[in-house]
Amino acid sequence: MIVGIGGTTRADSTTHRALTTVLATMAQAGAETVQFGSAELDLPMYAPERRERSTAALRLLAAVEQSDAVVIATPGYHGGMSGLVKNALDYLEDLRGAPRPYLDGRAVGLIVCAEGSQAAGTTLSALRSSVHALRGWPTPLGVTLNTEQPLFDSAGRLVDAAAAARLETLADQIMGFTYAWSQVI
Numbered sequence: 169m170i171v172g173i174g175g176t177t178r179a180d181s182t183t184h185r186a187l188t189t190v191l192a193t194m195a196q197a198g199a200e201t202v203q204f205g206s207a208e209l210d211l212p213m214y215a216p217e218r219r220e221r222s223t224a225a226l227r228l229l230a231a232v233e234q235s236d237a238v239v240i241a242t243p244g245y246h247g248g249m250s251g252l253v254k255n256a257l258d259y260l261e262d263l264r265g266a267p268r269p270y271l272d273g274r275a276v277g278l279i280v281c282a283e284g285s286q287a288a289g290t291t292l293s294a295l296r297s298s299v300h301a302l303r304g305w306p307t308p309l310g311v312t313l314n315t316e317q318p319l320f321d322s323a324g325r326l327v328d329a330a331a332a333a334r335l336e337t338l339a340d341q342i343m344g345f346t347y348a349w350s351q352v353i
Contacts, residue, residue: 169199169200169201169202169231169234169235169236170191170194170199170200170201170202170235170236170237170238170239170342170346171201171202171203171204171231171232171235171237171238171239172187172188172190172191172201172202172203172204172205172238172239172240172241173204173209173228173232173238173239173240173241173253173256173257174187174204174205174209174239174240174241174242174252174253174279175187175205175206175209175241175252176206176243176250176252177206177252178206179206180324181243181281182243182281182313182315182319182320183241183242183243183279183281184205184206184241185319185320185324185326186241186279186281186311186313186319186331186335187203187205187239187241187279188203188324189326189332189335190239190241190277190279190335190338190339190342191203191239193335193336193339194339194342194343197339197343199343199346202231204227204228204231204256206252208224208227208228209224209228209252209253209255209256210224210252211224211225211228211255211256211259212225213255214255214258214259214261216261221259221262225259228256228259229259229260229262229263232260232263232271233263233266233268235274236274236346236349236350237274237275237276237277237342237343237345237346238271238274238275238276238277238304239276239277239278239279239338239342240253240257240276240277240278240279240295240299241253241278241279241280241281242279242280242281242291242295243280243281243282243291244280244281244282244287244288244290244291245287245291246287247287247290247291247294248290248291248294249280249291249294249295249298254298257298257302260302269303270302270303270304271299271302271303271304271305272303272304273303273305273349274304274305274346274349275304275305275307275341275342275345275346275349276299276304276305276306276307277306277307277310277311277338277339277341277342278292278295278296278299278306278307278310278311279310279311279312279313279335279338280292280295280310280311280312280313281312281313281315282312282313282314282315283314283315283316284314284316285312285314288312288313288314289312291312292310292312295310296310305345307338307341307342307345308341309334309337309338309341311331311334311335311338313331313334319331
């Protein structure tokens with residue numbers, strides 16, 4: 169099972185569409201996928217001292233705990249990930265006592281969408297650091313998408329060939345690592 173986390177508060181954002189594209193590619197290859205977009209990530213601010221968790225937070229935690237891999241997609245906001253995505257990742261602290269704590273042993277594909285290459289690059293670096301801190305294995309390719317030019321048409325179809333190739337490579341790396349890891353454990 170592959171869990172997708174991300175998007176923005178804007179419906180049909182480039183970030184949401186890129187995440188949906190990668191998950192659809194993996195689903196076509198036979199993976200079970202589940203996506204947590206902005207509606208599912210509208211979570212209360214993570215507070216470790218509070219024991220109660222919303223139904224949406226419990227669903228996210230259960231899905232990640234059962235997952236074989238994760239894909240995280242975020243817009244680049246001021247050199248870092250969005251608060252929406254960061255808050256969702258903070259909730260993964262609740263998995264510290266799980267048999268596979270946090271993102272341990274999972275391939276984690278990363279997608280950053282930003283208007284310009286500097287914001288995308290610094291955000292990707294920050295996102296990789298967060299995934300490492302959560303014991304995840306970021307894929308060798310982290311996809312950055314420059315949104316200065318449209319990448320998707322009005323129907324949501326990916327029209328940029330270079331972006332399509334990078335997103336497909338990301339899906340291949342996630343699926344390949346997940347298969348290889350399943351042969352080890």
